[in-house]
Amino acid sequence: MQVRVEGIVIRSMDYGEGNKIVTLLTDTHGKAGVIIRGAKKIKSRHGSLSQLFTQGEYLFYRNSGLGTLTHGEIIESHHVLREQLDMTAYASYAAELVDRALQEEDASAFMYEQLKACLHAFEEGKDLMITTQLFEMKVLQAAGYGPDFNACVSCGNTVGPMSLSAQGGGVLCSRCAYKDAQAYPLSESALKLLRLFQQMDLRRLGNIQVKDETKQQLKGAMRLLMDMHIGIPLKSRSFLDQLDKYSI
Ligand SMILES: [Zn+2]
Numbered sequence: 599m600q601v602r603v604e605g606i607v608i609r610s611m612d613y614g615e616g617n618k619i620v621t622l623l624t625d626t627h628g629k630a631g632v633i634i635r636g637a638k639k640i641k642s643r644h645g646s647l648s649q650l651f652t653q654g655e656y657l658f659y660r661n662s663g664l665g666t667l668t669h670g671e672i673i674e675s676h677h678v679l680r681e682q683l684d685m686t687a688y689a690s691y692a693a694e695l696v697d698r699a700l701q702e703e704d705a706s707a708f709m710y711e712q713l714k715a716c717l718h719a720f721e722e723g724k725d726l727m728i729t730t731q732l733f734e735m736k737v738l739q740a741a742g743y744g745p746d747f748n749a750c751v752s753c754g755n756t757v758g759p760m761s762l763s764a765q766g767g768g769v770l771c772s773r774c775a776y777k778d779a780q781a782y783p784l785s786e787s788a789l790k791l792l793r794l795f796q797q798m799d800l801r802r803l804g805n806i807q808v809k810d811e812t813k814q815q816l817k818g819a820m821r822l823l824m825d826m827h828i829g830i831p832l833k834s835r836s837f838l839d840q841l842d843k844y845s846i
Contacts, residue, residue: 650689678721684726755774762792762822
């Protein structure tokens with residue numbers, strides 16, 4: 599069967615003599631594995647279609663399992679994302695997250711649009727950390743773990759300071775915080791941003807200025823949620839952490 603999709607390369611690996619197998623997040627077919635024959639040959643027309651982060655139109659033939667590329671056109675090569683170390687680190691994390699944390703049925707057209715917008719935001723110089731945290735939220739929601747930040751998950755209280763309870767799937771007010779020993783206290787600005795992330799479509803992300811302190815707090819909060827619900831060690835995340843350590 600011939601399949602035509604728009605897709606973004608979220609994984610690319612060598613396969614046999616000069617070939618590559620890529621995993622695409624597509625607009626209509628979830629995640630799709632495609633063999634690109636001769637991709638590693640210098641003169642290959644298909645070489646750049648196999649590079650990580652490339653967005654393109656892919657035409658492939660598939661019976662079951664892996665497809666075989668017959669034709670492709672690049673829409674955006676995203677080469678900047680492969681050239682600048684910090685962008686590469688963040689984009690690799692976003693791609694690996696989709697590859698490993700999203701089940702096939704969660705890899706929707708909406709998630710395709712979110713990844714596309716995430717890579718664009720990186721390239722346009724939007725805050726790398728905030729963009730990533732917003733993207734993490736979209737992945738959590740797609741995977742069915744979208745937390746509730748609007749009211750205390752235990753008593754419904756909406757006022758006063760709140761702590762994040764990853765196991766409770768949302769926030770706990772100060773009266774109920776004792777119910778989760780790991781509850782993570784949130785500042786008012788961190789809570790506001792988490793509520794915003796919950797509602798926001800990544801395509802609408804503008805340039806937001808966030809204090810370093812708040813960013814670090816958001817990082818801690820998102821980390822707690824990701825570890826609780828996704829819980830897969832990602833290679834790209836340890837690289838991000840190292841990068842973060844040296845840039846502060
Ligand atoms: Zn409460």
